[in-house]
Amino acid sequence: MSKPSALPPSGFRDFLPEEALARQQLVRVIADVYGAFGFRPIALSAMENLSTLLGKGGGTDNEKLIFQVLKRGESLRAALADWLSAGRPSVDGAVDTRGLELADLGLRFDLTLPLARFYAKNQSTLPRPFKVFQMGPVWRADRPQKGRYREFWQCDVDVLGASELGAEVECLSAILSVFQRFEFHGLELHLNDRRLLAALGRTLGATDAQWAEALICLDKLDKVGADGVIAELQEKSLLSGGGLERMREILGRTEHAREDDWQGVDGESVNSIRDVREILASAFPRVNVRFNPSLVRGQDYYTGTIFEVRHSEIAGSLAGGGRYNRLLEIFGGQATPAFGGSIGFERLVLLLTEKGLLGKSANDVKVFFPLLAPELRADVVELAMGLRARGIGADVYPDAAKLKQQFKYADERGFRYCAILGGDEHKAGVMKLKDMETGTETTVPLPAFLSTLETLCKT
């Protein structure tokens, strides 16, 4: 067999130590912040039965995104034999209609559908409301592009079983607190409500079908601008006359939209948006919390509040989500109101790393022990173990290699101290200690070594 490639598959990534440390750090911050709000973690299977992923909640749009897992052994043989014996098989038909069922499992493409399945199974034993968070990878068989990967992490936070806007406030506070932990500036929280959007469609004189398509146009506002949206609505005859004019007016005023102006369209959702906005604006004075009547969000399962967290300097959103009061029914659970959101982990870790807000304190190993001779190994290992037992990271070079090589390693890793035990030091019962920042060398008697390092490293 020829030499296999050393690259990960197209669209997949390996993370080097600096990147992996930054990711590990962010995962901990998010878990701690969510935890401080009373949200509790769950961890769900990466793989789902294909029937789960292709069910109503997933929708046919998602079918192309799913990495399907080939059946194994006898099941695969049976699927192929069935297909062959059904006459002259057509490849196109087989693959497009799934008359040829080659796969039985698939990788999850988000964390919400698995949550709905999990909740249907476990809701009788879970507290109500259930405040829950999930962090982990999802997989999408998208065509890889710059910045778009086939494996990426999501961080979801949800309240299941609460119908009032307290669910919105708790989830959104938790999400904004994650950003706040990093003293992040320039954040905007955009709020809207699907009920308001639906009422708007009726007000503007669109049919349900026209309006569903119009919302897809509206969702492109970020990319094509107000003129682009209006042009597309006109071209596709989705709005006309006064409706189109009103829409143009709305798009022009999204920057300074006031709920009061919308009271006549749908009072209930307008009041809810205002209450959420006022509570969050007061709790997060540095975040620009806004009502944005042109916010749509992609998924079609939203039934109420929707939101996005954006940053003035970057395109796209850092977090998003909404209320989905009907989704939990698809696996046969009881009707359960639900609200949830997701932080885009990949974009956030990138942004935080660029701004130097992650990874700074990542290298917490301060002391390096070169190994000058094999017979000194046991002594060096014991001293290093003593440091670690006191909470001080220590790295021992594994081979008695050339000292130049060992110090090159130490330089690259950026240790603060080198603790050098050679034959002479061993005989004299001392350790040579080099401060790598100042370059100064001192000699420490071995019995005082651990306490000396403890004082040095912890002050």
Next chain:
Amino acid sequence: MSKPSALPPSGFRDFLPEEALARQQLVRVIADVYGAFGFRPIALSAMENLSTLLGKGGGTDNEKLIFQVLKRGESLRAALADWLSAGRPSVDGAVDTRGLELADLGLRFDLTLPLARFYAKNQSTLPRPFKVFQMGPVWRADRPQKGRYREFWQCDVDVLGASELGAEVECLSAILSVFQRFEFHGLELHLNDRRLLAALGRTLGATDAQWAEALICLDKLDKVGADGVIAELQEKSLLSGGGLERMREILGRTEHAREDDWQGVDGESVNSIRDVREILASAFPRVNVRFNPSLVRGQDYYTGTIFEVRHSEIAGSLAGGGRYNRLLEIFGGQATPAFGGSIGFERLVLLLTEKGLLGKSANDVKVFFPLLAPELRADVVELAMGLRARGIGADVYPDAAKLKQQFKYADERGFRYCAILGGDEHKAGVMKLKDMETGTETTVPLPAFLSTLETLCKT
């Protein structure tokens, strides 16, 4: 479409909050301990090109274990069309010989093969030696059984690019330190060397082929006992006469094996085992560190030291690994000596949970705010945010539901304090504080609430 199942696929698991918290806790401890030794994390793609997984390092034995991912779109259509056009296709032949190539990707079945691929790609930019750890899920298409899952976590720690036994000492110390962190008793570290096993085969008069098969028998010692191993060796004519007698003697003496008795078989490996044993026995006085000449380990890529961590009370091993000086060459990297080990995360989390050593401090949210009326929400949210900013976890009930329901929720979650703000309290500018452990209620003026709770929760 009929209602999809609410269960995860067969062999896969969902983790409830208590389990997920315990896992999260253990992941952090392992990362912190490995980190204190100077090991640094990497995070590799969950998916590999199938050619990587089926390469020499994977081996045909692993082929059946791999979850293969179906090709997508045009590639899948082309694979099926090729197969059909090749005449009258045979299902058996197609599936068994992979003449029908339906899959192009596969899920990783361990973390070592991906590490070898990663190292071949990145070794020029990585420090040498490279001390590295990985934690994450792997997937195996095994038939599910009690205690054997198709998705489970591994925690690998490796030193790449160091040939001396310092690599062994650092990896094994890091692994044992994880167990030590939980004050785990009854641990045994079993050490052996593949070079010694190979020399033993020659000493006992077995051919290479006989001995390779004999080692597979020997590896079953745990399951079938010494008599079972001897019977199988005899039955399969893998050893005979004096060789068989000597083997019987070895198996009878594994409990008290001394390296010195083995000096004549292979001096170099015996000295190495002794040095590693002595250093670790001294660093970990509570662990029974032993030379075990019957230890084999499954993988065929080991070239030197091999080890297992066992517990006197349970079957199987808690950790295992060895030296694999040739594996890193398969992806075209330079010849690189390597040693590594893996903690069986699933077995360890189970054992620690059973012993009550995990999850104790998991519920760190101490203060619960019931919501007595919607108009009090903003005040309650503000107080809760104030607590969280001081590092005190707080949970706000999202709906102004019946108080009985809210207190049921609080009871189940086990909060320490309930902070109750009703209309009367609001008017009087106070908060009612209930200590859920003692049942006592006090009244705290609102301006003093945050500092009072800070004192209560942090002492």
